[in-house]
Amino acid sequence: MLTSYDARTGATLGTLPPTSPVDVDATCTAAAQAFAPWRASSGAQRAALLRGLADSLEADREALVALADQETALGPVRLNGELDRTAFQLRRFADIAERGEPFAVVDDPAVAGAPPAGHPAMQRWWQPLGPVAMFSASNFPFAFSVLGGDTASALAAGCPVVVKAHSGHLLLSNRVMDGVRRVLAAQQLPAGLISMVQGGGRDIGVQLVRHPAIAAGAFTGSTAGGAALAAEAAARPRPIPFFGELGSVNPVVALPAELAAQGSTLATTLAGSIALGCGQFCTNPGVIVLIDHLQPGLDARAVNDAFVAQLEEALRAQQPHAMLTRGMRDAFDTGVAHWAQAGADMRLHETAAAGAPPRPVLAQVSALDFIAKAALREEVFGPSSLVVRAASLSQALQVLAAVGGSLTVTLWGAQQDSEETRALVAGAMAIAGRVLFAGVPTGVAVTAAQQHGGPWPSSTRPESTSVGDAALMRFLRPVCLQDAPAWLLQRQGQPV
Ligand code: NAP
Numbered sequence: 001m002l003t004s005y006d007a008r009t010g011a012t013l014g015t016l017p018p019t020s021p022v023d024v025d026a027t028c029t030a031a032a033q034a035f036a037p038w039r040a041s042s043g044a045q046r047a048a049l050l051r052g053l054a055d056s057l058e059a060d061r062e063a064l065v066a067l068a069d070q071e072t073a074l075g076p077v078r079l080n081g082e083l084d085r086t087a088f089q090l091r092r093f094a095d096i097a098e099r100g101e102p103f104a105v106v107d108d109p110a111v112a113g114a115p116p117a118g119h120p121a122m123q124r125w126w127q128p129l130g131p132v133a134m135f136s137a138s139n140f141p142f143a144f145s146v147l148g149g150d151t152a153s154a155l156a157a158g159c160p161v162v163v164k165a166h167s168g169h170l171l172l173s174n175r176v177m178d179g180v181r182r183v184l185a186a187q188q189l190p191a192g193l194i195s196m197v198q199g200g201g202r203d204i205g206v207q208l209v210r211h212p213a214i215a216a217g218a219f220t221g222s223t224a225g226g227a228a229l230a231a232e233a234a235a236r237p238r239p240i241p242f243f244g245e246l247g248s249v250n251p252v253v254a255l256p257a258e259l260a261a262q263g264s265t266l267a268t269t270l271a272g273s274i275a276l277g278c279g280q281f282c283t284n285p286g287v288i289v290l291i292d293h294l295q296p297g298l299d300a301r302a303v304n305d306a307f308v309a310q311l312e313e314a315l316r317a318q319q320p321h322a323m324l325t326r327g328m329r330d331a332f333d334t335g336v337a338h339w340a341q342a343g344a345d346m347r348l349h350e351t352a353a354a355g356a357p358p359r360p361v362l363a364q365v366s367a368l369d370f371i372a373k374a375a376l377r378e379e380v381f382g383p384s385s386l387v388v389r390a391a392s393l394s395q396a397l398q399v400l401a402a403v404g405g406s407l408t409v410t411l412w413g414a415q416q417d418s419e420e421t422r423a424l425v426a427g428a429m430a431i432a433g434r435v436l437f438a439g440v441p442t443g444v445a446v447t448a449a450q451q452h453g454g455p456w457p458s459s460t461r462p463e464s465t466s467v468g469d470a471a472l473m474r475f476l477r478p479v480c481l482q483d484a485p486a487w488l489l490q491r492q493g494q495p496v
Contacts, residue, residue, distance in 0.1 A: 001015040001016065001017060001018070002015065002016045002017070002018050002167065002170055002198060002199070002200055003015050004016070004071055004169075004170045004171045005071070005325070005326075006070050006071070007070070007071060007072050007073035007168075007322055007323070007324055007325065008070075008073045008322045010326065013070055013071065013171060014170075014171055016170055016171075016174065016198065018198060018199040018200060018204070019197040019198055019199055019204060021203075021207060023197070024197050024204060024207050024208060024211070025211065027162055027192070027195045027196075027197055028131065028162060028208070028211040028212075028213040028214060029192075029213055030190070030191065030192025030195060031131035031160040031161075031162050031192045031193070031195060031213060031214075032130070032131055032160075032192075032213035033190065033192055034131075034160045034189075034190040034191075034192035034193040035128075035130050035131055035159070035160050037190070038128075038155075038158055038159070038160055038189075038193055039127075039128050039158045039159075039495050040158075040494065040495055040496055041158065042494060043097040043098045043099070043100050043102070043103065043494075044098060046094070046097035046098075046102075046155060046156055046158070047094035047095070047097050047098040048094075048187060049155060049183065049184075049187060049189065049193075050090045050091065050093050050094035050097065050152060050155060050156060051090070051091055051094045052183040052186065052187060053090050053147055053152075053179075053180065053183055054086075054087040054088075054090035054091050054094075055087075055183075056179035056180065056182065056183050057083055057086060057087050057090075057142070057147060057176070057179065058083070058087055059179075060175070060179055061080070061083060063175065064083065064142075064172065064175060064176065065079045065080055065083060067169075067171055067172045067175055068141045068142065068169060068172045070171075071141065071168065071169040071170070071171060071172055072138070072139075072141050072168065072169055072172075072324050073278075073321055073322040073323070073324065074139075074141070074277060074321075074324075075321060078277060079141070079142070082140060082141070082142045082143050083142050085142075085143050085446065086142040086143045086147055086148060088446060089143070089148070089149050089152050089446050090147060090152045092152075092446060092469070093152040093153055093155070093156035093472065094156070096156055096469060096472060097156040100492075100493070101469075101472065102126055102128075102156060102157050102158060102472060102476060102493075103125075103126065103492060103493030103494050104126065104493060105123050105124065105125055105492065105493040106123065106124035107123050108121070108122040108123065108124070109121055110483075120482050120483050121482070121483055121484070122480055122481070122482050123480070123481045123484060123489065123493075124478050124479070124480050124481075125478070125479050125480075125481060125493050125495065126157075126476040126477070126478060126479070126493065126495075127476065127477055127478075127479045127495055128157050128158030128159045128475060128476060128495065129157075129159055129215040129216045129240075129241070129475050129476065129477060130159060130160075130213075130214075130215025130216070131159060131160045131161070131162060131213055131214050131215055131216075132150070132154040132159045132160070132161050132162070132214070132215065132216045132217070132218055132475060133162050133164065133208045133209055133211075133214045133216070133217045133218070134150045134151055134154065134161050134162065134163050134164065134217075134218045134219075135164045135166075135205065135217070135218065135219040135220065135221060135225075135229070136148065136163065136164065136165060136166040136169075136173065136220065137166065137220035137221050137282075138166050138168035138169065138221075138280075138324050138325065138328070139277070139280040139281065139282070139324060140220070141166070141168075141169040141172055141173075142176075144220040144245075144466075145163075145166060145169065145172075145173060145176070146163050146165070146173050146176040146177060146180070146196065147176055147180070148220075149446070149466055149467055149471055150218035150220070150243075150466060150471070151163065151194065153471040153472045153474065153475060154216075154218065154475045155193075155194070156472055157472050157473075157474075157475035157476050158475075158476075158495065159215070159216070159475045160192060160193045160194065160195075161193075161194050161195075162195050162196070162197060162208060162214065163177075163194070163195070163196040163197070164196075164197055164198070164204065164205050164208055165177075165196050165197070165198040167198075167200060168324055168325050170198060173196065173198070174196075174198075177194075177196045180194050202228070205229060206229070206232055209229050209232045209233050209236075209240075209242070210232060210236060212238070214240065215240055216240055216241045216242070216243065216474070216475060217229060217230075217233050217240065217241070217242035217243065217244070218243045218466070218474070218475075219242065219243065219244040219245065219246075219460075220244075220245045220282075220466065221244075221245075221246070222246065222247055222381075223246040223247045223379070223457045226244030226245075226246040226459075226460055227244075227246075227457075227460075229242060229244065230242040230244050230460045241461070241474070242460055242461075243459075243460065243461050243464055243466065243474050244459055244460035244461070245282070245407075245452065245453060245458075245459050245466040246282075246457055246458055246459055246460070247282060247379035247381065247457065247458070248282050248283065248286075248379060248405075248406045248407040248408070248454070248457075248458040249286035249287045249377065249378075249379050249403055249406055250283055250284060250285050250286055250287070250406055250407060250408045250409070250410070250441045251285075251286075251287040251288075251289055251388075251399070251400060251403055251406060251409050251410070252270065252285045252287070252288050252289065252409075252410040252412065252440075252441070253289040253291075253396060253400070253409065253410070253411050253412070253424060253428070254266065254288065254289070254290060254307070254412040254413065255291065255294065255411075255412060255413030255414070255420075256290070256291060256294055256295065256298055256300035256303045256304060256413075257295060257298060257413055258412045258413030259290075259303050259304065259306075259307045259412075259413075260298060260303045263303065263306060263307040263310055264310050266307070266412065267307060267310035267311040267313075267314045268310075268314045269439075269440055270285060270288070270311060270314070270385075270440060271311060271314035271315040271317070271318055271360070272314075272318070272440075273285055273440035273441070273442045274315060274318075274360065274383055274384070274385045275315065275318035275319075275320050275360050275383040276442050277442075278320040278321050278322070278323050278324075278357065278358070278382060278383055279320065279332075279360075279381070279382040279383030279384060280323065280324055280328070280381060280382065281442045282407055283407055283408055283441040283442050283443070283444060284381075284385075284441075284442060285385055285410065285440060285441055285442070286379060286380060286384070286385055286386060287370075287377075287385070287386050287388055287399075287403065288311070288385055288386070288387045288388065289367075289388050289390055289396050289399050289400070290304040290307065290308070290387060290388070290389055290390065291304075291390045291391075291392065291393060291395075291396050292304060292389055292390065292391055292392075293391060293392055294392075294393060294420065304389065308347065308362075308364065308387055311362060311385075311387075312347050312348050312362050315348055315360040315362050315383075315385075316348060316350075316360070318360050318383065319357075320357050320358055320359070320360060320382075320383045321357050322357045323357065323358065323382065328381060328382070329358065329382075331381060331382075332358055332380060332381060332382035332384070333358070335378065335379075335380030335381070335382070335384070336349065336361050336363075336380060336382075336384060338375045338378070338380075339361075339363045339365075339375070339376065339380070339386065340363075341375070342365075342369070342373045342375045342376050343365070343369060343373075344363035344364065344365045344369075344376065344386065345363060345364040345365070346361070346363050347362045347363060347364055347387070348360060348361060348362040348363075349361055349362075349363070358382055358383060359383075360383040360384065361380075361382075361383065361384035361385075362384070362385055362386075362387065363384075363385075363386050363387070364386070364387040364388075364389065365386060365387070365388055365389070366388070366389055366391075367388050367389060367390040367391065367395045367396070367398065367399050368395075370386075370388045370399055370402065371398055371399060371402045377402060377403060377404075393420050393423060393424070396424070396427075397423060397424070397427040400427045400428060400430070400431055401427065401430070401431070403431055404431060404455065404456065404457065405431055405432075405454050405455030405456045405457050405458045405459070405462070406431055406432045406433075406454055406455075406458050407432065407433050407434065407441070407452060407453065407454050407458045407459075408432055408433065408434045408435070408436060408441035408454075409427075409428035409431065409432040409434075409435050409436075410435075410436040410437075410439075410440065410441055411424055411425065411428055411435065411436070411437055412437075412438075414437055415437070431454065431455060432454050432458075433451045433452060433453045433454035433458065433459070433462070433465070434450075434451050434452065434454075444467050445468075446467060446468055447468055447469070448468065448469045448470075449468070450465060450467050450468025450469075450470075451465045451468065451470075452465050452466050452467035452468065453465045453466060461474075
């Protein structure tokens with residue numbers, strides 16, 4: 001049996017049977033059968049389903065948030081906000097489907113004459129990929145789970161979804177699925193259109209990704225888990241695309257003049273971001289890059305020292321809540337220990353009382369150490385951050401290059417055009433999906449311009465995003481129709 005635990009006390013909340021291999025097979029087969037009608041559905045039908053799912057979440061809000069709070073300890077304020085965002089996201093993809101974006105056509109009328117200028121009539125349409133295996137993340141029990149962005153965008157694209165429930169919020173996932181089943185039944189849609197499997201260990205996820213009916217993977221979680229499943233997707237006899245959104249260290253590069261002007265305010269803001277949700281955000285600012293020699297006339301080292309002291313104090317005042325699971329807490333303690341073993345100066349490293357939530361951690365290393373030691377560049381998932389002291393701008397750029405790939409890079413103090421700020425912007429854009437020039441990276445708006453992804457190790461597919469309108473495009477592939485008959489063209493991009 002699978003067990004659901006209270007994240008604060010460790011007490012058992014309930015047990016549930018795992019999905020058997022036979023049932024995983026049946027679930028994938030049912031998803032394949034649901035694909036044909038859903039692929040050919042109209043934008044209005046897709047919108048009706050997505051809006052019905054948003055309504056179902058809101059109708060059961062009180063019970064869902066209470067359950068999520070027990071299983072994750074994320075607190076009702078955060079969880080209500082996350083449920084709002086999840087419903088918003090479903091309705092946004094409903095609008096996108098209704099506007100016809102999955103059916104966009106590039107029309108290339110015939111041109112008389114010999115090639116290469118002359119050509120037949122051609123239209124470029126979008127075809128949904130097929131059933132998507134969707135892996136939920138533990139730290140967003142609504143927004144990156146059963147009815148999260150991957151499910152919303154896959155359904156809007158015309159793809160059925162098989163959810164792999166996260167073992168960290170099993171009861172919640174099942175209650176959300178109860179609502180999904182009611183919506184599917186009320187709209188007379190097949191149960192295989194949105195289904196769920198659950199299981200301990202790795203076998204069930206591997207079976208899902210290997211199943212011949214599955215046409216794509218969508219994953220939000222750890223780099224190790226995403227890498228393992230991406231390898232499975234690539235090793236299939238018929239490989240499939242695997243969109244893995246993974247861990248990230250999200251460097252914040254703060255220029256000394258900016259810190260001299262408003263270091264105290266920025267330290268408070270940054271400490272809040274580091275400890276938010278007990279640091280369990282993929283966009284948690286895990287690396288703070290400070291440059292000790294940059295501008296003549298400014299004692300950058302003294303400014304940076306003062307900022308680190310302010311950050312340390314602001315972090316000391318934070319009171320993180322319990323972590324999502326016991327395993328995550330152990331991984332956090334181990335990650336912090338790796339920093340200490342790698343020779344980091346542990347600026348703030350208090351021992352939490354037995355059974356109490358973790359205390360925030362702040363450590364400091366030189367840029368040379370950070371570049372030389374891989375252990376210092378790994379994501380430590382929890383309320384912690386590593387200050388990296390660079391001796392020069394070029395060393396700061398080497399630090400970014402050593403990170404290699406990140407969901408975000410934040411640049412504080414790049415408001416003026418100069419050789420230095422151009423170099424920093426280029427360095428940031430080379431490794432990040434989103435570059436911020438103000439504020440902190442936690443908080444990912446669902447918009448048309450959003451980009452949530454980045455080069456490895458932050459995702460397996462740097463050309464795609466898992467948040468925002470463009471998330472839809474992951475689950476579509478282009479097909480060119482040449483000299484197509486009139487009856488087909490009349491469908492205006494709606495697949496048959
Ligand atoms: P996780 O442990 O990788 O789990 C994610 C899902 O994958 C779970 O369903 C898990 O199954 C399954 N899984 C993991 N490894 C597997 C393997 N080798 N084979 C088959 N299935 C496997 O991640 P998490 O703990 O939920 O999330 C925390 C991590 O996610 C952090 O690193 C965080 O930065 C990252 N994250 C990234 C984003 C983003 O958008 N980039 C967003 C949120 C979180 P079980 O449930 O059975 O463990």
